[in-house]
Amino acid sequence: MFKLLKKLTGRKQKLNRINLKDTLEDQSNQKDQSVSRQIDVNIERIKKIYQIPDNKDVKVREFRIGGNGKRIAIFFISSITDVRTVEDSAIKPLLQETDMDAEIDKILSTQNVTAISEIKEVVTNINTGNAVIFADYETKAYAFECANFQGRSVERAENEVLVKGSKEALTEKVIVNLSLIRKRIKNESLIAESVTISERSRNEVFMLYIRNVADDKLVGNIKNRLQNLDVDAIQNLSLLEQYIEERRLSLFPSILYSERPDRAASFLEDGHIILLMDNSPDALILPATFWSFFHTPEEHYLRFFFGNFVRFIRVIAMFITIFTSAIYIAVTSFHAEMIPADLLLAIAGSREKVPFPIFFEILLMEAAFELIREAGLRVPNPMGPTIGIVGALILGQAAVEANIISPIVIIVVALSGLTSFTISDISLNYALRIIRFLFILSAGLFGIVGMTSLFAVGIFYLVSLKSFGVPYLAPMTPNYLSSGDTIFRRVITHEKFRPGYLKPTDMKKKSNGAVR
Amino acid sequence: MKLKKICNICLVLLLLVNLAGCWDQKGLDRQVFVIGIGLDKAEEKGKVNVTYLIANPEVGSSQTASATDEPSFMTITMRASDFVSMRNNANVAIAREISYDLLSVILVSEEFAREKEFVRFLYTAEKDREIKRDIHLVVTKEKVKEFFGRNNPKFLKRPHKFYEFMIERGVEIGIIPDSELHHFFRVTEEDSNLFLSAFATTKIPSNKDNYRINESDAVAGDLKVKGDANNAQFLGSAVFLEGEMIGTMTGVETRIVMLLHDAIPVRDVLTTFQDPFSEDYQLAVRINQQKKSVVKMDLKAKPPRINVKLPLTIDVLTDPGMENPVENKKKVERLRSEFEKEMESKIMEVVRISQEEFKAEPFGWSLHARKEFKTLKEYMNFDWMKTYPDMKVKVDVDLRFGKFGRQPKTPSYKGIRD
Numbered sequence A: 001m002f003k004l005l006k007k008l009t010g011r012k013q014k015l016n017r018i019n020l021k022d023t024l025e026d027q028s029n030q031k032d033q034s035v036s037r038q039i040d041v042n043i044e045r046i047k048k049i050y051q052i053p054d055n056k057d058v059k060v061r062e063f064r065i066g067g068n069g070k071r072i073a074i075f076f077i078s079s080i081t082d083v084r085t086v087e088d089s090a091i092k093p094l095l096q097e098t099d100m101d102a103e104i105d106k107i108l109s110t111q112n113v114t115a116i117s118e119i120k121e122v123v124t125n126i127n128t129g130n131a132v133i134f135a136d137y138e139t140k141a142y143a144f145e146c147a148n149f150q151g152r153s154v155e156r157a158e159n160e161v162l163v164k165g166s167k168e169a170l171t172e173k174v175i176v177n178l179s180l181i182r183k184r185i186k187n188e189s190l191i192a193e194s195v196t197i198s199e200r201s202r203n204e205v206f207m208l209y210i211r212n213v214a215d216d217k218l219v220g221n222i223k224n225r226l227q228n229l230d231v232d233a234i235q236n237l238s239l240l241e242q243y244i245e246e247r248r249l250s251l252f253p254s255i256l257y258s259e260r261p262d263r264a265a266s267f268l269e270d271g272h273i274i275l276l277m278d279n280s281p282d283a284l285i286l287p288a289t290f291w292s293f294f295h296t297p298e299e300h301y302l303r304f305f306f307g308n309f310v311r312f313i314r315v316i317a318m319f320i321t322i323f324t325s326a327i328y329i330a331v332t333s334f335h336a337e338m339i340p341a342d343l344l345l346a347i348a349g350s351r352e353k354v355p356f357p358i359f360f361e362i363l364l365m366e367a368a369f370e371l372i373r374e375a376g377l378r379v380p381n382p383m384g385p386t387i388g389i390v391g392a393l394i395l396g397q398a399a400v401e402a403n404i405i406s407p408i409v410i411i412v413v414a415l416s417g418l419t420s421f422t423i424s425d426i427s428l429n430y431a432l433r434i435i436r437f438l439f440i441l442s443a444g445l446f447g448i449v450g451m452t453s454l455f456a457v458g459i460f461y462l463v464s465l466k467s468f469g470v471p472y473l474a475p476m477t478p479n480y481l482s483s484g485d486t487i488f489r490r491v492i493t494h495e496k497f498r499p500g501y502l503k504p505t506d507m508k509k510k511s512n513g514a515v516r
Numbered sequence B: 001m002k003l004k005k006i007c008n009i010c011l012v013l014l015l016l017v018n019l020a021g022c023w024d025q026k027g028l029d030r031q032v033f034v035i036g037i038g039l040d041k042a043e044e045k046g047k048v049n050v051t052y053l054i055a056n057p058e059v060g061s062s063q064t065a066s067a068t069d070e071p072s073f074m075t076i077t078m079r080a081s082d083f084v085s086m087r088n089n090a091n092v093a094i095a096r097e098i099s100y101d102l103l104s105v106i107l108v109s110e111e112f113a114r115e116k117e118f119v120r121f122l123y124t125a126e127k128d129r130e131i132k133r134d135i136h137l138v139v140t141k142e143k144v145k146e147f148f149g150r151n152n153p154k155f156l157k158r159p160h161k162f163y164e165f166m167i168e169r170g171v172e173i174g175i176i177p178d179s180e181l182h183h184f185f186r187v188t189e190e191d192s193n194l195f196l197s198a199f200a201t202t203k204i205p206s207n208k209d210n211y212r213i214n215e216s217d218a219v220a221g222d223l224k225v226k227g228d229a230n231n232a233q234f235l236g237s238a239v240f241l242e243g244e245m246i247g248t249m250t251g252v253e254t255r256i257v258m259l260l261h262d263a264i265p266v267r268d269v270l271t272t273f274q275d276p277f278s279e280d281y282q283l284a285v286r287i288n289q290q291k292k293s294v295v296k297m298d299l300k301a302k303p304p305r306i307n308v309k310l311p312l313t314i315d316v317l318t319d320p321g322m323e324n325p326v327e328n329k330k331k332v333e334r335l336r337s338e339f340e341k342e343m344e345s346k347i348m349e350v351v352r353i354s355q356e357e358f359k360a361e362p363f364g365w366s367l368h369a370r371k372e373f374k375t376l377k378e379y380m381n382f383d384w385m386k387t388y389p390d391m392k393v394k395v396d397v398d399l400r401f402g403k404f405g406r407q408p409k410t411p412s413y414k415g416i417r418d
Helices: A002-019 A024-031 A039-050 A083-096 A119-127 A174-184 A216-227 A237-244 A261-270 A290-294 A304-333 A341-351 A358-378 A384-401 A407-422 A426-446 A448-464 B002-020 B086-092 B118-122 B144-150 B159-173 B181-190 B251-260 B329-358 B365-370 B376-382 B384-390 B413-417
Strands: A058-064 A071-077 A113-116 A131-135 A141-144 A190-196 A204-210 A256-258 A273-277 A283-286 B031-041 B048-055 B073-080 B097-099 B105-109 B136-140 B195-201 B233-241 B244-249 B269-274 B282-288 B294-298 B305-316 B392-401
Touching: A024 A039, A024 A119, A039 A058, A039 A071, A039 A119, A039 A131, A058 A083, A071 A083, A071 A119, A083 A131, A113 A119, A119 A131, A119 A141, A174 A190, A174 A204, A174 A261, A174 A273, A190 A216, A204 A216, A204 A261, A216 A237, A216 A273, A237 A256, A237 A273, A237 A283, A256 A261, A261 A273, A261 A283, A290 A426, A304 A358, A304 A407, A304 A426, A304 A448, A341 A407, A341 B031, A341 B159, A358 A384, A358 A407, A358 A426, A384 A407, A407 A426, A426 A448, B031 B073, B031 B118, B031 B144, B031 B159, B048 B086, B048 B144, B048 B159, B073 B086, B073 B144, B086 B097, B105 B118, B105 B144, B118 B244, B136 B159, B136 B181, B159 B233, B181 B195, B181 B233, B195 B244, B233 B251, B244 B251, B244 B329, B251 B269, B251 B305, B251 B329, B269 B329, B294 B365, B305 B329, B329 B384, B329 B392, B365 B376, B376 B384
Parallel strands: B031 B097, B031 B105, B105 B136, B136 B195, B305 B392
Antiparallel strands: A058 A071, A071 A131, A113 A141, A131 A141, A190 A204, A204 A273, A256 A283, A273 A283, B031 B048, B048 B073, B195 B233, B233 B244, B269 B282, B282 B305, B294 B305
8 A cells, every 4th residue: 555655656756857857857967968979969958057048157159160160169157267368268269270170179278178078077167167168079078277266365364463474364265375375385295185075066175284294194084084074065164164173062172273374384384284275264274282272373473582471471361361250259259358458348348339249240241241342343343342342341330330330340350351352263262251151150159169170170171172183282281292382482493393293204393493 | 862961961050059059158248347356354254345346348448439438447345255156246236247357456455364264265266267367466455445446546547457557567676576366376385485465555644754765665555655646555565374464575575585586587676775985875776687596505404504696787877976986996896795785684684574573485495495305205394384484594695787877987076066
């Protein structure tokens, strides 16, 4: 009975497919053909695939070769091809050709011509901005490169701003990005492999590494992971990052995301692997350790003491960001004896007329700060964030005068909020801001005891984390041979080794680094 | 499956919140802070009159706290069995919870300190969790209640500041001893020394003009201070033996004890000595103790002997006789010998008082004595406290001259006056 029903329904589906001409199966059938000897068949097929003439920017030009009068058709998508190249190096020479026996790939004056015999490849070529030429009585089509995707030119880095050092940032065009990196590493062993990662959109990722430096196993592992993604489309690196990271629910990022080509190049030279992609004005650097999020390139560009001073400031800022609000809550509600007498009396005096408990007061202001920060980010003006923060402070002042918030809370929250900006990496920045709330919660519940236990648990977690097999806090713990660039950096001539946790094939960066 | 797991974790976390319960949590605005506790004798046995000195947090704290016309502190006196239970008793008159977090001084009236019972009440401080051991013990001549009432420091609005600075500076210049509570407990339990506590009063006899040769050679109350700085004086020390007050020491005597005591550094002693060159004048000197004193003992001798060598550096700051001692080696030597003689005689006087009057020593020499015995038992059998009054004590002052003022040489009086 059921079998019969199934058969019936199955038949019905099949019937439907035949009736409806433009099915998925039908479309892929069209693509699976090989190039026909009849030019008309080919033209029909491509026109059908691209829905010409409904599809406005897909162009076809039909004419005869000047010499032997052979029929020719050129297909390309005008919005992503350089039309000038098509005209000058294909249409013009073909029309002006006088030799009777000339073959097409000899006539074309482009940098390369590839002969293809499958419609599928034809389509891929057209989609990537190339032009494809069909000729009558030939089972081959000819494709030549003339892609010209529109995009920004190389601009200044906006999120990772440096005072000293290169100002270039990566752009949405992967070719430009590759060029920016190759400009910094002029070496034949810099390999840019391309891996196609999605089924439908055929997104292509460039995997960059330096042969003889990067660990082969690591390269193989990452390539494998990229090839085994089973998705229809991955638009850009920000999305790819979430597909390939190991712990998707972890607060801490495990892949470094940078928009600076100089940063990418220096990581490449240490033996890391870089992923580049079209439509992504940035590079993914992997594996990444906690320190790579904590650092900025400027600390190496600045001289030894200046760079380490900046690092020192940042460490302090990080602790202030996480702990001030929590410590304020813990100390004022559980451990009042820790506060110096004057401050204690000042806090008690200022709290006399305030309605809410300290925990709630801090939470209120922290939430207000985050709200204003988020809103300021969406203000369509580069001044937005600044205005937002100033607004927050003014708002706080008004709140104090209205006796809703005690003035010390404003100081505490403003301090912890503002110092969070010293962490320039966006992922770590978010992580710290969320962790701050966890600490506030634990301090509100258990005081310093709660904070210390949360901190201990947090450290356990950090130590257990791994990014593509590399411990998160390496090379500090576990200890690896490296150039010791963790909280502080060494004098540049003493940074002799590549990080050992990457297991680079060539460990030594320089013999002594000094002037020979 | 995963959802269930997350739900479970959330549930556990929620339970944790219940468990936490915030037992210890106290809002700062729900507490009042006691700066000083006063203990007075109560008529009933087993009771004590406790006086609280409570700071008003709104005075002098910030501009937004606007209660400037309120007084900066208040006092409350009640009879209680101890000052722990007093915390709740006082709530009949005070709205908020009473906190000892800022407690910085315990004052005891002389009358109560001389009681045998006194030590029973003070030991409560060892039990209470909030009372820190670095709180100072101060003995007042009058009842503490009256002391609090009359003490009205100028410029220092907040009471904790007054007590903190007053005691800190007094200890620094050596006119009152460093009478932290844990010293009291240590000395009392060690049972071989005298404990010195700071002595203070606001009861200044107005008719008595009791000037001494040396201005600090008096106890609080005996020094005439004119003007309207403050009614309270902190000077000299109350002497405790086995947790009971048995007498007083003047400021100078306290200084001498502190110079001889190794544990208490005295940094800034300004005092005067008789000018050996002209009888009418005195020389102002600053005494510095840069090295520890060397204590040598011969306890097998009968009577046992103690030799103390006290190295001091002395700066002579004035020269009213205009004798220019710095110019002349002989004069310097004479200064040295005169000073040493004067200091030694003063020191020996203090030693004599301790041996004859108090019958115990405040100098902390018993610690040095312990080294002389092989076992603790031998030391105990020796009975330091009993033996001390009969001991032969010798103190050698070893003076070194530092500076003779910023400009060592002064013109001679005759040269100016001719």
